[in-house]
Amino acid sequence: MGSDFITLSLTPLLIGICASMACALPGNFLLLRKQALIGDAISHVVLPGIVVAFLFTGQVSTWPMMIGAAVAAIIAVLLIEFICRVGKIESGAAMGVIFTSMFAGGVLLLEQSDTSQVHLDVEHALFGNLESLIWLDAEGWASFFDLNALAGLPLELVRMMTVLLVIVIFIYIFWRPLALICFDEPYARTRGIAATALGFALVTLTAIAAVAAFDAVGSIIVIAMIICPPAAARLMVNSLRSQVIYSQVLAVIATVVGYILAGYAPLWLGFSNTLSAAGMIATMSGVFLAFAALFGPHRRRNI
């Protein structure tokens, strides 16, 4: 493990791990509430949010884009809810109408605006740019104690860690009410839990995780990580606590294995190029889910 690894691979790996964990955490609860596809919807509507933010500020800067994406995600969730209730359309179809239309709008805005100067395109939105988040100032392990080098850490890492921390704290504080609204919402309401508000907070949290992760790893990982590790864990264990822990472990392993396979496997086979790290990480999470679905001790429905 030389300084090469620290410069080129350590930070992308850490960012990937934080992103996967941050998405899988709320994913556990969304899965139980049968809202797994909210992640899909959110990661699609992030694009128009980012493009609109870019058009307002005229530059690719982090904060406006994050805010634009978050606002777009929240608008989409509210619109879906509105169409669902007022138009009496089932939620899946309402979701389909809103997120595809917003995504189409985002693509159109992108094509219409002059983004040739900046790195902003649909493919980046889908695949992220994990491989490019390198730590140029690192000279080896000692750099972790060198303030100058630390200042050169990719911003994405700091951001992702902060978001992960926020999500962990939220879930720690609201553990009991969250568990209740996942398993028995009517009962939770009788206990005086504001289920609607809490559900919305959960979706907002997912949106924040998705938006923060999106810039670094693209929307594929986001959708895969919101669903696959929790789903695999659900087929392996039967308690919420273990499910959350397992999902986190699986998310980390999928990220590490996927990243190594994408970056180094082609080199071992004698090819000179690397594969998409984001795609490989998401694929690995799918492989784990496949194993869990085939051999998980709790894979069947309890009749």
Place this chain on the structure above:
Amino acid sequence: MLWSALSLTLGYNATLVTLGATLLGIATGISGTFLYLRKNALISDAISHATLPGLGAAFLLMTTAGLDGRSLFGLLGGSAISAALGLMIVTWLTTKTRLSQDAAIGSVLSVFFAFGVVLLTVIQAIPAGRQAGLETFLLGSTAGMLFNDAVLILVLGAITTAILLLFRRSIIVVSFDAHYAQTLGISPQKIDYLVLAVALAVTVIGMKIVGLILIVALLIIAPVAARFWSEKSNTILLISGIFGGLSGYIGTAISATAPGLPTGPIIVLCSFILFLISFLLAPRRGILASARAFLVFQTTVHMTQGLLSIAQNQPIYEPKTKRLLQRGGFVRADGVATQAGHALAAKTLLNERRWTYWRSKMRQTGALDEPIVYSLVNIETKLTQDQIKSIDQGLSLQQQDKL
């Protein structure tokens, strides 16, 4: 420019593409309606994303075999195979494990798509792959469409639409009442598979024009928009097909008029505009109609309450009720009821008493099962003259008993 695009005089290829997109729109509108009625709307999202690895694998295979990797027929064939695999996995996960359908759809769509992206990076590494242009399948591209490709899309679109129309009756029966369909000897499962197969075919056909990310929009938006206009399945199907066709036709025409107007997103936005119009203006189900119905209901409740209070000589405090009664000329400004007010109040009270008597003494199970608020409905519009006569006799007997 737009006019010449709409009137199909923009050139041979543009015309073919427009016709292809129109047919595609019709086919997606119709098959999407069946998916929507069977509550399977989002399964098409899994199907469409699951096409990507097949696309990449087909290209790799054809290139390795020394063929032209860009042959549309081969690419679509590969996409169809991997989409079918994805669909089978969704079904298997939903039926054989305890994951719900949404989790199955989400995991299949993200993992298949991710693996497709990995394959795309493999393809970019080989010399032939750099000009493969497989990215155009993500968001669709009609700009460089070859004549043969356009014909392929036309033919496939026509075939899928024909299949749907052929099985229309059985599919509708299954959509609305699977149990009844079984008694008719129609297997709901087979019909479900047929519809999914058609949706899969339509998805694969639409990849070239609309792109695999947005094809799901065509399968969802037009049916949802059409649902606002009617309660009859045949009409919904017809409207959905028309909406889909219109979006394809107008969208392609608009996108042909200028650069920087990508076909797929424009088609999707056209159907979204149709959805908005339906959502707002549709009679009975649209927002404006619902709001109007609510207001009418609210007014009726206030009026009835107020008139009943007048009839029973109780004071009215509720400001809105007061306002409505004054405006109708049933109450004077000082709160005393007018002649007309007393007359109508007596009628309202009689209506109320008749209903009460009917519900306590004469109602049989199953009679008048519609969800109505009795006091707000004129009993003479709901029951026969004879029934009302016997109610009135019963009421007068009650009165005599009291005296």
